Amino acid sequence: MSKITSIEVSARAKAGKGAARATRRAGLVPGVIYGGKQEPTLIAIDPRIIIKGIQTSGWRSRVYEIKVGGKAERALVRDVQLHPVKDSPVHVDFMRLAPGSRVHVEVSVHFENEEACPGIKRGGVLNVVRHTIEVDVPADNIPEFFTVDLSKLDINDNVRWEDVKGTEGTTPLTHEENFVVASIAAPSVDTTEAAEEEATTEEAAS
Structure with missing residues (x-):
């Protein structure tokens, strides 16, 4: 089984381009945890976590245990959007892993x-x-x-x-x-x- 990597992130209250830009100005990367028949969770994550993750072999199958707002959710990275010039992460999508699902x-x-x-x-x-x-x-x-x-x-x-x-x-x-x-x-x-x-x-x- 894939090793589980634990990370801590912050919750975001608002969606939209304006809120995402504010998150980036604060030095964080906006993201979302979706799926599992639950409402999406908006998050803000340290870009170093993302960069380290995608530079490591096997990142597409790595299971993350994401701690946010006193709750822990297991998820996979589904998409990382990069800046076209700086090549730095600007958004990340995580997909929830619902127990018993495939x-x-x-x-x-x-x-x-x-x-x-x-x-x-x-x-x-x-x-x-x-x-x-x-x-x-x-x-x-x-x-x-x-x-x-x-x-x-x-x-x-x-x-x-x-x-x-x-x-x-x-x-x-x-x-x-x-x-x-x-x-x-x-x-x-x-x-x-x-x-x-x-x-x-x-x-x-x-």
Whole structure:
């Protein structure tokens, strides 16, 4: 299950552009917690929390426990709007996680034992087809990440959905069955370099 990150935010009393601008002038980022068949909760959050969160791998599936007004709610980040010039956060949307519900999330894929991979040792290259996989999953059991073990893969071997670890209880949101997640590609050959080596060999023989 995804690690739960606890954060504290302030409540906002008003919605609208004017109230949002006032929040930003105070050095905070306006946001909202919605869903779960409840009324939206308007919040103001420290921008450093948002920046730290989105700069960390797997942020789209990270569960936040948001403490606001003496109440704690669990939620996922659904959208972060950034300033077009400064690239700083200007608004954030959180989606409530209602107990017993299911949600769609993107879960990152971690690759392990690359240094022990026979194909890579022979000069092959790890070709990642999917860095994240979108899945349908219970809201109370969201994976922090999926894992792929590379220790037994040789050149031209594929990693498919059935090979990925940590997928219990999840359903991939794709029409392709047992899709490819990654492969070990054969090493590319520089034809110019190969031709030069061949010419050198022929000259040495003659």
